[in-house]
Amino acid sequence: MAEAQASRPPVVVVGGGIxxxxxxxxxxxEGFDGRIVVVGDERALxxxxxxxxxxxxxxxxxxxxxxxxxxxxxxxxxxxxxxxxRATRLDVAQRRVELAGGESIAYDRLLLATGSEPVRLxxxxxxLPGIRYLRTLDDAxxxxxxxxSARASGGxxxxxxxxxxxxxxxxxxxxxxxxxxxxxxxxxxxLRALGAEMGGVFAELHRAHGVDLRLxxxxxxxxxxxxxxxxxxxxxARLGCAFAVVGVGVRPATEWxxxxxxxxxxxxxxxxxxxxxxxxxxxxxxxxxxxxxMADATEPEMVRLEHWDNALRQAEVAARNMxxxxxxxxxxxxxxxxxxxxxxxxxxYARTWERVVVRGRPEDGAFIAFYLTxxxxxxxxxxxxxxxxxxxxxxIGAALDPARLADxxxxxxxxxxxx
Amino acid sequence: MAVVTVxxxxxxxxxxxxxxxxEGTPIAIFLAQGELYAIGDTCTHEEFSLADxxxxxxxxxxxxxxxxxxxxxxxxxxxxxxTGTAGSYPVWVEDGVIKVEVxx
Numbered sequence: 163m164a165e166a167q168a169s170r171p172p173v174v175v176v177g178g179g180i181x182x183x184x185x186x187x188x189x190x191x192e193g194f195d196g197r198i199v200v201v202g203d204e205r206a207l208x209x210x211x212x213x214x215x216x217x218x219x220x221x222x223x224x225x226x227x228x229x230x231x232x233x234x235x236x237x238x239x240x241x242x243x244x245x246x247x248r249a250t251r252l253d254v255a256q257r258r259v260e261l262a263g264g265e266s267i268a269y270d271r272l273l274l275a276t277g278s279e280p281v282r283l284x285x286x287x288x289x290l291p292g293i294r295y296l297r298t299l300d301d302a303x304x305x306x307x308x309x310x311s312a313r314a315s316g317g318x319x320x321x322x323x324x325x326x327x328x329x330x331x332x333x334x335x336x337x338x339x340x341x342x343x344x345x346x347x348x349x350x351x352x353l354r355a356l357g358a359e360m361g362g363v364f365a366e367l368h369r370a371h372g373v374d375l376r377l378x379x380x381x382x383x384x385x386x387x388x389x390x391x392x393x394x395x396x397x398x399a400r401l402g403c404a405f406a407v408v409g410v411g412v413r414p415a416t417e418w419x420x421x422x423x424x425x426x427x428x429x430x431x432x433x434x435x436x437x438x439x440x441x442x443x444x445x446x447x448x449x450x451x452x453x454x455x456m457a458d459a460t461e462p463e464m465v466r467l468e469h470w471d472n473a474l475r476q477a478e479v480a481a482r483n484m485x486x487x488x489x490x491x492x493x494x495x496x497x498x499x500x501x502x503x504x505x506x507x508x509x510x511y512a513r514t515w516e517r518v519v520v521r522g523r524p525e526d527g528a529f530i531a532f533y534l535t536x537x538x539x540x541x542x543x544x545x546x547x548x549x550x551x552x553x554x555x556x557x558i559g560a561a562l563d564p565a566r567l568a569d570x571x572x573x574x575x576x577x578x579x580x581x
Numbered sequence: 582m583a584v585v586t587v588x589x590x591x592x593x594x595x596x597x598x599x600x601x602x603x604e605g606t607p608i609a610i611f612l613a614q615g616e617l618y619a620i621g622d623t624c625t626h627e628e629f630s631l632a633d634x635x636x637x638x639x640x641x642x643x644x645x646x647x648x649x650x651x652x653x654x655x656x657x658x659x660x661x662x663x664t665g666t667a668g669s670y671p672v673w674v675e676d677g678v679i680k681v682e683v684x685x
Contacts, residue, residue: 184661191659210662212647231664471648474661496648551645552635 170196171268172242173484174259176249177275178202180210180470181447181477183230185273186241188481198241199267201259203248203276206299207233212470214302215330216500219309220337228299249276252422254440271442271484274419274430275477278412278448278468283322287384292405296327297412305331308405312340317404319343320393322381324351326499328409329364333501336371343374343401345393350377355508357515360531360543363524364501371502412468414449427451429466434490436480446480447473454511455492456540457559465511469497494555503527505548510541510558519564530554530574537561553578583685586678593617593679598642598653600632603683608670610679611653613639619672619681620656624649625665 173189175182178200186200202208209228217223236243251260252272260266280295282288294305312319317340321332324346332344344351350361351368368375380396384406393401414429424438425431429451436444436452453462472495479491499506504527515533522529528546532539538561542554553574560581566572587601593612600622601608607622609632618640622631629646637643641659643650649663656667671682 180661187661230661235664474648478660498646548646549630549633552633555635 171270172197172199173271174269175200175273181275181473183208184474185477185481188478190239201244201247205246219334274445275447276415279415281411290390292390294407312404320401320403320406322408323410345376345379347380435483444480446476471496507544509555512541519567584682588679596636598632617672618653619670621667626663
């Protein structure tokens with residue numbers, strides 16, 4: 163029996179981000195004693211991505227602080243970490259993952275945790291040097307260097323896209339003293355996640371901090387002699403810049419899975435146990451599309467989340483289920499964003515909603531917005547209310563009188579216990 | 582060693598930890614299955630009070646900020662992103678008050 167165990171192929175995790183690391187550690191913590199191989203295409207050890215667009219760019223933390231662990235701590239857990247190794251193809255019939263360079267490794271069970279990758283702009287001049295994206299630690303290092311050199315020369319940055327990455331980078335650059343133009347094709351920043359009303363609140367925040375915010379504008383071209391010097395917008399404005407940053411969304415990193423026979427629909431489709439349709443193959447994190455069931459809801463909705471907390475939690479559940487458990491992944495989604503002195507936290511999930519109830523006043527710099535559908539709270543955005551995250555989470559799915567939600571005199575902990 | 586009174590027996594309820602400061606050290610006090618537990622209150626990942634976290638099962642608190650989990654019986658980190666222990670302290674009830682023992 164022990165021999166059979168020893169000759170079994172390893173559990174393979176493809177992806178060296180938070181999902182991959184979290185899955186590997188969970189497997190060990192749950193008592194799995196076989197081989198675990200984590201394959202990641204980046205050279206760096208697993209690190210935390212959220213600080214890259216926040217504390218790291220601001221220079222508020224040393225680079226060493228972004229790493230989850232030192233290399234020897236993976237060895238101590240008997241986790242084989244293969245960084246700088248790209249998976250290029252999956253063969254579910256042979257149960258093998260092919261790697262760049264021609265090697266292939268057999269798996270007993272497999273977790274797909276390849277995350278997502280930035281959408282690239284394809285306009286004239288898009289390949290000029292000085293146009294930056296932000297996804298990896300290498301990207302963040304390069305962007306930090308651009309910021310440092312623009313600070314020295316007093317240059318301007320043009321940030322393309324006011325999603326969370328673009329808005330955070332714009333805030334970082336303003337805080338570091340750069341002139342910032344932030345352009346966004348939609349009518350307000352972060353529209354898809356926050357909606358028109360709260361997106362508008364963030365538009366005001368950026369303007370109040372001196373950002374030249376241009377809404378309803380896209381990029382027509384980048385221009386420059388050997389390096390980007392100017393961004394030409396769709397309305398014809400010409401914006402001079404020392405460098406540009408593009409944050410126009412991400413797509414799931416599934417290209418390498420195109421002929422694997424898995425169901426791919428804006429991500430790898432999995433069931434509530436994080437399992438794909440292929441035997442022994444699971445997926446978690448940004449790459450996975452899964453059935454989200456709001457508390458007290460009756461119908462799940464297929465979602466793909468691009469949040470760190472989701473990657474961490476979904477990978478834990480996937481790891482348990484890879485060991486034979488049947489734990490459904492049923493989270494209350496959560497993400498945060500730091501912009502200037504605003505600590506924004508968002509719990510729940512809502513693609514559409516019927517109304518937004520606001521508690522407190524955005525102009526005071528501390529408030530909570532509840533997103534309601536059918537009388538229930540489907541999501542909440544809290545700004546500078548970090549101590550109330552736990553009661554807020556418990557309110558997701560609850561049907562409460564909007565007047566009480568809006569009343570800052572009503573204790574949230576008390577309300578959360580009433581549901 | 583210093584033994585310090587940190588509150589009354591009825592200050593702590595199941596599922597509702599509270600935070601005290603003892604000799605300059607923030608400590609979170611938990612009541613679980615009728616037993617008291619005391620661990621370092623500051624998450625070892627990033628500075629945040631574990632007493633503001635969520636009890637996800639009888640003996641596990643989850644930091645509200647970034648989701649790190651700790652065993653309230655030992656202070657041990659149970660999940661990423663935390664890797665270091667929060668530490669634990671002897672805690673007991675004596676004459677209706679909660680006492681904690683810390684190193685001086």
